[in-house]
Amino acid sequence: MSRTIGDVILDLQNISLRFGGVKALTDISFDVREHEIRAIIGPNGAGKSSMLNVINGVYHPQEGTIIFRGEERKKMEPHQAATQGIARTFQNIALFKGMSVLDNLMTGRLTLMKSHFFEHALWLGRAKKEELEHRKKVEEVIDFLEIQHIRKTPVSRLPYGLQKRVELGRALAAQPSMLLLDEPMAGMNVEEKQDMCRFILDVNDQMGTTIVLIEHDMGVVMDISDRVVVLDYGKKIGDGVPEDVKNNPEVIKAYLGAGH
């Protein structure tokens, strides 16, 4: 592997998140290094998705510090995370169902478009040139994910596994430096999972994208991630390379229950 894991680019320190009286996350600290695949695992309701939402600015933790690329993050909105190079996919697919795959991917380029809305509407020179460039990038993603055959197909007509792939494509179209994947393999069959694993590894390897993912399939997590953080009831109970996490008694207890 020529991929070298770099410095810490995202450092989460003592994060606590509450919704009224419900403590979603309690005093959680972990970091993400450049170019690594970082998995967040835990039983249902452990706070995994909340953690992801904290990273891309959907939720604002009441306590704690987030340092992204050396800068402490102020309260911010998700679109600001997008402009900082963070893209994500969702647990329940969040694509524009009636639009074609191509158009969906083009929306991933939205934050990178510079020309004005009116220029686009009137198809002026600058907008046209820009559109062509964006289309080229999108075509590269289509090629990368091998979805040429569904380029013009409305998303709603695609099987679930392909929709997941399209969603990954939209995130990739934004050329993110950090990619957040919320259960990219949920509900897939073995073959689809294998494909998805290959794409995630390829993205990480060939584009150098840092990946933070939530996944339930332990086999997948242990196979593809560099480091794993384990949450349970909003608390961190484990953190380290897959081998260590697998043998961590707390983790085993959380997954299998006490007394085993």
Place this chain on the structure above:
Amino acid sequence: MSRETTAGGPLDGSPTFPRLLFHHARVRGAAPAIREKDLGIWQTWTWAEVAERVRALACGLASLGFQRGEHLAIIGDNRPHLYMMMSAAQCLGGVPVPLYQDAVAAEMLFVFQDAGIRFVAVEDQEQVDKLLEIHEQIPQLQHIVYDDPRGMRHYNQPFLHDIHALMEMGRIHDRNHPDFLDAEVAQGQADDVSVMLYTSGTTGQPKGVCQSHGAFIAAARGSMQTDRLTPDGNILSYLPMAWVGDHLFSFAQALVVGFTINCPESSDTVTTDLREIGPTYYFAPPRVFESLLTSIMIRMEDAGTIKRRMFHYFLGVAKRCGADLLDGKSVALSDRLLYGLGNLLVYGPLRNVLGMSRIRVAYTAGAAIGPDLFRFYRSIGINLKQFYGQTETCAYVCLQPDRAIKFDSVGLPAPGVEIKIADNGEVLVKGPMLLKEYYKRPDATAESLNAEGYFLTGDAGFLDADGHLKIVDRAKDVGKLANGAMFAPNYIENKLKFFQHIKEAVCFGHDQEMVCAFINIDMGAVGNWAERRNIAYSGYTDLAGKPEVCELIRECVEQVNAALTEEAMVADSQIQRFLVLHKELDPDDDELTRTRKVRRNFVAKKYAVLIDALYSGKANQFITTEVKFEDGRRGQVSADLKIIDAKTFPTVQKAA
């Protein structure tokens, strides 16, 4: 030195494919030679550009030590660079050996060992991985050239070369030795072997068929004359490069005639690419035409009432007179007018959806095509024809001539081809397109070419009163029932496969009292049929076992039985018992060849327990079968198969 002429002027020296290529580059260098859809946009290479690249690749191969007469394996989808690699090898007097790209590594091993391959050109990482898997067993392998660099970043083996690096290497070589390549091309002779194609091997190990430049050029010229092919034509090259038909259409004819070949973006995008290119010349095996028609019919069932009625009404008109109009026969004026209207409202748009608006000639071969299917395409104005040929005859023996199509024949002998029927009914052919030999198999060569120079096709057939050839079955498959009546399994299976719900069928009956059959349902058509009737199913095995589906198939079988009674020769071959198989017959499980022909003996052995059940009168039989997945993993499917009795009909004596 003999001087041959071809489209656009005289050719230097005897015709070989490299000379044809450089000839086109000289005479019509700016015309498009190859197109490929890349990143969503069609990219064009002109003849001059192709010639330049071939020159660079050939010089690159030479600088790696490629020898005259040496083999170059080609593995991948139809990619422009792989076609260019074929030409590059030929420039140096080498022989390209295209392999089926979906074959697993172990299947390729035989060819690598048999042909002693040192050089390979592959499409991508997938193929490279396969070769690395068997690398230890083929120590002579020295160089692998790959076209697509994706995923290849971490491969640092010194014998792997990016095709662009090879071209650069070649350009330097060419600058240092400017006369080298021209001298190499000048050494080539029409009688040299131009390509080696391995036969699919329904029985035993595959054999390498050595074909000369002269043979393929003769075949290409013959079809050019028959079908008046012109350099402004377009063809979609999407069938496996290892198949003789693709080599004839996309390589030999393209180089002889000078038309443009178009490589699809991926194998999944063929239908879209077909529409975008709108080829003038098209080839597809019957199953492609069949699945196109099936998908149209399924979509029409979902269309609104008005559209659906209009569609069926005008299809009726087309059925009545469309084929006759295409054949130039006389048709009543009222029908002519109706057909004109239908052309405007239905046939034209339909041809457009199919990507067949500009087609001048479309061909099908490889398996029998259902008469209804064949008539359908002809009736909507597509000049669909059949041809007949084998790998050993450059896929060139018989062509159906325009305006004299007989649905159940494969047409008249092509220009330059002689046909004779042997006493046992086997079809013998002779002509310039015959193979030179089987590679390293003088025994097989001697077996298949008789003393008078005829090639034994292995097909049983006869010439009708007008000289059209009719093929009945493989000569070796034709057997006898216990009562002595002829049993031609293919003939019956084809009749079964003409039903859209039946994808594959295997009949048994040689030396038996009665004929029995295995049926494979067509997942698309039957699945749709089931959904319309609110029959829930979880997958192939489940669907195939539904009583409603068995009933549906029984109706099909009984219709075939009824049809068989009308032909005295095969009336005894009515299917008495059959079952619907729980899994699709698959080349990965060795049940079909890579060209999707049933390997009859293998299937009979593998499912012997089912055959026993058919003949022993059991009502059902439990079976567990191992299946191989694409990635090499194995799994099992099991099912309790029902055995169904079909109604047979008494033979009707036709009134004379």
